[in-house]
Amino acid sequence: MITKVRNHPSQNEALLFERSSPGKKAYQLPALDVPPVDAAEALGAANVRAGIEGFPEVSEVEAIRHFTRLSTWNYAIDHGMYPLGSCTMKYNPRINELVARIDGLAWSHPYQPEALAQGSMEVMARVEAALAEITGMDAVTLQPAAGAHGELTGILLIRALLEKRGNPRKKILIPDSAHGTNPATAAIAGYMVQNIKSSDTGVLDVSALDQIVDRDVAALMVTNPNTLGVFEHNIIQAAEILHKKGAMLYMDGANMNALVGIARPGDFGVDVMHLNLHKTFSTPHGGGGPGAGPVAVKKAFEPFLPAPRLKRSARKWTWDYKRKHSIGRVKAFYGNFGVLVRALAYILAHGGEGLRNATVDAVLNAVYIRKQLEPYFDLPYSSPNMHEVVFSDHRQAALGVHTGDIAKRLIDYGFHPYTVSFPLIVHGALMIEPTETEGKLELDEFVGAMISIAKEAETEPQLVKNAPYGTRTSRVDEVAAARKPVLRWKP
Amino acid sequence: MLEVCGVASPEELFSHLPEAVRLARPLNLPPGISEYEIVDYFRARADENLAGFTSFLGAGVYRHFRPVLVDTVVSRGEFLTSYTPYQAEIAQGTLTTIFEFQTMICQLTGMDVANASMYDGSTAVPEAAMMAARVTGKGRALIARSAHPEYREVLRTYARYQGMPVEEFGYLSETGTIDLEDLERKMDSLTGAVIIQSPNFFGIVDQVKAAAEIAHRRGALLVVVFTEAVSLGILEPPAEADIVAGELQSFAISPSYGGPYAGIIATKEKFIRQMPGRLVGQTVDSRGNRAFCLTLATREQHIRREKATSNICTNQALIALMAAVFMTVYGKQGLRELAEQNLAKAHYLAAKFPPRFQGKFFNEFVARVEGRTPEELNRALLKHKIIGGLPLGRFYPELADSMLLCATEMSRRTDMDALVAQSATLPAAKEVLA
Amino acid sequence: MYPENFRYTKEHEWVLVEGDTGTVGITDHAQQELGDIVYVDLPKPGARLEQGKSLGSVESVKAVSDVYAPVSGEVLEINPALADAPETLNSDPHGAAWLVKLRLSAPAEVANLMSAADYQAYIGAEK
Known part of the structure; x- marks a missing residue:
């Protein structure tokens, strides 16, 4: 039975361009306190444009109603559980938003004199130190803007160190369970990708790794816990194999929410890793960003970190640009500062003990879901899971119901779907990550919904296959969108 | 819950981790503090920045x-706390705003298509250069010295390991505009991208048409960069460009000591398949109603992996929404x-x-x-x-x-x-x- | 279902050889596996293809599959209809939705390919 939601009307809303009428405006500007300038004269007549064809013309009330109405068409963490595996959709505390908007931080210009930016720099230094402690690494750069950007930075760092040692090598090893960003990143960093197969238990096959690693391998990129939610228990041996042959261990920190306060990558042999502050450290996803992807490294990589680096001298923070071994900049200025502020607020709120408790709760929630759903869904890997659990649609597929169908039906029960069809090593994957945010009530509601759908798949498969029913938009035609792309409004 | 999980204590959930990887001590971070103390901490840091100048x-x-409306809109939990809109049925809010955003960027830049956002202007530049290399099959890039110095640094970092030589051409000391003769001299048959900024780093409206003519004559694409998006309210859009790579910080995005901002890449229709980043397209749902969804995703890393057009995944959606609200308010x-x-x-x-x-x-x-x-x-x-x-x-x-x-x-x-x-x-x- | 006069590859392409010309496409089995095809990427006329190397790709909404040349040769012509109507690959993969025509440079290679019966046995076993 669907208990979490009932239907209620949602407003229709046209596109901005369809709502516009000439002359309407929502802005206010002060009267100009200097003489006006003739644009044609100041810029050259040929450089001055006519009005922007089609640009919106709406009133302030129309503007706010427009965006408010559209917002009600979204599902969000604020509505309920958002169990997207590997995405760590945890609650985004509003204190984070408040502090990021404090004038002295929000309006600090990246080129304002260092003497007038000590507060911003102190915040960054504090984030660097906290992340170094959490990861067990020696140095941190905050410059990368998101996870994939951090990966690129990290692989370039590995390349730089290997180059300094005489040979940048040719290949990056990537397990078949990895995120797509890993191989895409390796390619941009100028490496060939060699995929390696996971073992029967869903983890790195260390003896196979020992065979594969040779002088051409620059690094292994591994997510730990991996995308099955399983801790790579051979990670220390894997690191030894790599190090013995002069290769590096890169860790994708997407799943760090399973480890904070429990285990530190720096202690189990990782050389370079990135974090996703918009996952583990509660900064909002915002419908797809912004994020921040700090990279943490062992000491040997420190000279190569992107310039500039924070430096303490004469009891002041300064930016050190004279870094002759640096891989260079990966982004203008210093990083997504506003995201760093939010992450630091989260770290301060929790403290060391609170961060660890969050990890414990996240794992407890995922194991709880696994135990409750195991009788109803096929569990392809029985290894103990941590913060997420991956089922397959094996049983339901036999009835013609696939993971994508179950996901869509979950919407009718008032939940956001889990991650569908990933990782690729599980055919028809259902990847569920509850995070520590959910209490037992919401978890039970979710478990009840999943069990109910499993039963529907047996008794009324068609019901599941055509879901969702309760949304204002039914299944969208993605095929038509791709065959004849319409990527902008036209009159 | 513990009983269901079959453990006596939460600690047991971690008993399968090898002893050697476990952290045997508490994290060395101070205890948690309250909201009030957190605000206090950040106010103190803001004061050290000596605002009010x-x-x-x-x-x-x-x-x-x-404009006040910007924070009002982006503070709504429905926008703030939702994920990338892969589940179109329950993400039409985000998808519709991105579609409107793409449209407004096209109107502003004179291009046919715009993506849902890049990290910022600086990283949009190497993405544009790599895109030009894919289109032309020629990896060399020429960038104006009058383009933002930090953007040029970012381009060099990305280009270094991709067989993408980057060279710079100068500006004229009298006018501050690009030195067309120097550009002409440095063009060769291996150059796939000519990159200029307008208004350039010196604030000067640069010679888009002349640069386009030189680039196109030699089979290269012209990439036009902008950092001051407000200028497009009055300046002729760079319609002669093949790719526009820009920064939208001016559109209601606070300076915030360097980020987060939002970059864009816009281009001509014929280059869509080589574009990096997410795209939203219009379609219909099974009841025939207009709907939007992410589309042309086969360009992206989660499908094409090492052959993707870019490794970008998370972008700057909420920041792009700020810009969209800004464009709506000003109109x-x-x-x-x-x-x-x-x-x-x-x-x-x-x-x-x-x-x-x-x-x-x-x-x-x-x-x-x-x-x-x-x-x-x-x-x-x-x-x-x-x-x-x-x-x-x-x-x-x-x-x-x-x-x-x-x-x-x-x-x-x-x-x-x-x-x-x-x-x-x-x-x-x-x-x-x- | 699978025409007798075609020859087939393990990667699910077919080729119809007539004189020194070969017409290449993907099999019905391939289009079924891919689902709704939304885009086809083909080489330019004049391109030289090598047996077993990628000649282009076909895309569904959430997958990209390389298409491999069943035989070596020079591309004479590409199917102009597919750009606007990629869905033809779903409806008529062995007919209207041929991908490229080429001039065979090593006709002996055809001997490496499967007959219709062999191919059907092959996909039966693959399932």
């Missing part, structure tokens, strides 16, 4: 008023008026602070500092709570005697007059007055 800094990050008339105010303010300031270059400028310009270094002038100005322009010696040794000054609609006439007055006062004279 008048600033004439631009150089890629501009002070523009943020057709407002963006023009805003641009006119910027133009007027900068020209007012320039009348008292003669520009070094003769090129036409929008809201920032290079001024030579007489009698002392720009750094010395700035130190003197700080005593009057004025942050002067950006001294250029750091990026352009030949301009070590100059600074880049910016005025926007937020620059009051009285502040500009104070800047002029304090700049005119030589240090020695000022000591006497003091």
Whole structure:
């Protein structure tokens, strides 16, 4: 039975361009306190444009109603559980938003004199130190803007160190369970990708790794816990194999929410890793960003970190640009500062003990879901899971119901779907990550919904296959969108 | 819950982790603090930044008023706390705003298609260069020295390991516009991208048409970069470009010490398949209603993996939404008026602070500092709570005697007059007055 | 279902050889596996293809599959209809939705390919 939601009307809303009428405006500007300038004269007549064809013309009330109405068409963490595996959709505390908007931080210009930016720099230094402690690494750069950007930075760092040692090598090893960003990143960093197969238990096959690693391998990129939610228990041996042959261990920190306060990558042999502050450290996803992807490294990589680096001298923070071994900049200025502020607020709120408790709760929630759903869904890997659990649609597929169908039906029960069809090593994957945010009530509601759908798949498969029913938009035609792309409004 | 999980204590959930990987001590971080203390901590940091100064800094990050509606909209949990809109049925809010965003960026830039956003302007540049290389099959990129120095650095970092040689071409010392002869000289048959910025780093409206002509004649694409999006309210869009790579910080995105901002890539229809980043397209749902969804995803890393057009995954969706709300609030008339105010303010300031270059400028310009270094002038100005322009010696040794000054609609006439007055006062004279 | 006069690859392409010309496409089995095809990427006329190397790709909404040349040769012609109507690959993969025509440079290679019966046995076993 669907208990979490009932239907209620949602407003229709046209596109901005369809709502516009000439002359309407929502802005206010002060009267100009200097003489006006003739644009044609100041810029050259040929450089001055006519009005922007089609640009919106709406009133302030129309503007706010427009965006408010559209917002009600979204599902969000604020509505309920958002169990997207590997995405760590945890609650985004509003204190984070408040502090990021404090004038002295929000309006600090990246080129304002260092003497007038000590507060911003102190915040960054504090984030660097906290992340170094959490990861067990020696140095941190905050410059990368998101996870994939951090990966690129990290692989370039590995390349730089290997180059300094005489040979940048040719290949990056990537397990078949990895995120797509890993191989895409390796390619941009100028490496060939060699995929390696996971073992029967869903983890790195260390003896196979020992065979594969040779002088051409620059690094292994591994997510730990991996995308099955399983801790790579051979990670220390894997690191030894790599190090013995002069290769590096890169860790994708997407799943760090399973480890904070429990285990530190720096202690189990990782050389370079990135974090996703918009996952583990509660900064909002915002419908797809912004994020921040700090990279943490062992000491040997420190000279190569992107310039500039924070430096303490004469009891002041300064930016050190004279870094002759640096891989260079990966982004203008210093990083997504506003995201760093939010992450630091989260770290301060929790403290060391609170961060660890969050990890414990996240794992407890995922194991709880696994135990409750195991009788109803096929569990392809029985290894103990941590913060997420991956089922397959094996049983339901036999009835013609696939993971994508179950996901869509979950919407009718008032939940956001889990991650569908990933990782690729599980055919028809259902990847569920509850995070520590959910209490037992919401978890039970979710478990009840999943069990109910499993039963529907047996008794009324068609019901599941055509879901969702309760949304204002039914299944969208993605095929038509791709065959004849319409990527902008036209009159 | 513990019983269901079959454990006696939560600690047991971690018993399968090898002893050697477990952290045997608590994290060395102070205990958690309350909301009140957190606000206090950050207020104290903000105070160390010594806010309350008048600033004439631009150089890629501009002070523009943020309409109140912007934060009202992006603070809604439905936008703030949702994920990338892969589940179209329950993400039409985000998808529709992105579709509107893409449309407005096209209208603004004169391009056919725009993506849902890049990290920022600086990273949009190498993405545009890589895209040009895919389209032309030629990896070499030429970038104007008058493009943002930090953007050029980012391009070099990305290009280094991709067989993508990057070279720079100069600007004319009289006008501050690109040196077309130098560009012509450095063009060769291996060049796939010519990259210029307009208005350029010196604030000057640059020669898009002439650069396009040279690039196209030699089979390269022209990439036009912008850092000051407000300029597009009044300037002819760079329609001759093949790719536009821009930064939207000016559209209601607070300077925030360098980020998060939002970049964009816009291009011609024929290059869609080589575009990086997410795209939203229009379609219908099973009931025949208009609907939107992410589309052409086969370009992206989660499908094409090592052959993807880019490794970008998370972008800047919420920041792009800020820009979309900003464009909606200002609209057709407002963006023009805003641009006119910027133009007027900068020209007012320039009348008292003669520009070094003769090129036409929008809201920032290079001024030579007489009698002392720009750094010395700035130190003197700080005593009057004025942050002067950006001294250029750091990026352009030949301009070590100059600074880049910016005025926007937020620059009051009285502040500009104070800047002029304090700049005119030589240090020695000022000591006497003091 | 699978025409007798075609020859087939393990990667699910077919080729119809007539004189020194070969017409290449993907099999019905391939289009079924891919689902709704939304885009086809083909080489330019004049391109030289090598047996077993990628000649282009076909895309569904959430997958990209390389298409491999069943035989070596020079591309004479590409199917102009597919750009606007990629869905033809779903409806008529062995007919109207041929991908490229080429001039065979090593006709002996055809001997490496499967007959219709062999191919049907092959996909039966693959399932």
